[in-house]
Amino acid sequence: MASKIFHPISLIFLIFILLAPTGHAKRSIPSDKNSSPFKFIKSLKGCHKGNNTNEIHELKAYLEKFSYLNNSNKTHATDDDFDDTLESAIKTYQKNFHIKPSGFFRGDHQDQYPFDGRGGTLAHAFAPTDGRFHYDADELWSVGPAPGYFDLETVAIHEIGHLLGLGHSAVNGAIMFPSIGAGQTKNLHPDDIEGIRVLYNK
Numbered sequence: 001m002a003s004k005i006f007h008p009i010s011l012i013f014l015i016f017i018l019l020a021p022t023g024h025a026k027r028s029i030p031s032d033k034n035s036s037p038f039k040f041i042k043s044l045k046g047c048h049k050g051n052n053t054n055e056i057h058e059l060k061a062y063l064e065k066f067s068y069l070n071n072s073n074k075t076h077a078t079d080d081d082f083d084d085t086l087e088s089a090i091k092t093y094q095k096n097f098h099i100k101p102s103g104f105f106r107g108d109h110q111d112q113y114p115f116d117g118r119g120g121t122l123a124h125a126f127a128p129t130d131g132r133f134h135y136d137a138d139e140l141w142s143v144g145p146a147p148g149y150f151d152l153e154t155v156a157i158h159e160i161g162h163l164l165g166l167g168h169s170a171v172n173g174a175i176m177f178p179s180i181g182a183g184q185t186k187n188l189h190p191d192d193i194e195g196i197r198v199l200y201n202k
Helices: 012-017 039-044 056-065 086-094 152-164 191-198
Strands: 121-125 134-137
Touching: 039 056, 056 086, 086 121, 121 152, 134 152
Parallel strands: none
Antiparallel strands: 121 134
């Protein structure tokens, strides 16, 4: 686990999930054989709650069409805000297709290590062979460096280190150093690589 280190609900999974056939979907024949009704999904890669991203309104329209999203507030039905309502609709969609809902955990999420809101513990992962890895949904997340946001990839690499059995490092430049600042990115350091070699070159 890390303090101030390493939950957005990333839409990468939607590229695969939304392309899966649904019992409710109508077959459409695109006018251009190279076009796709899901073309807009590509622009949502890395998008998460709190973002305002072009094409989110198309995702909302898709989910509303199949009754996963009930936009009683029409003000937000056509905007590009990734809000709580959209997050809930995506999780309902995942449950319907027997996919474990991804994304965000807040506070006490029943793993004996409750999150503490914004600031503090950013994420945590469990050593082998548990395999669980949770982000704190209350933190501000980005893909790549952004002022005031924590880099999703940097945090993921750190937590994957825990999944592989690594503990924290005392080397400041190491990905397994126990903390990271907002807007900062890191990658593997020789200390991290040596740690993995010690664990797995037996």
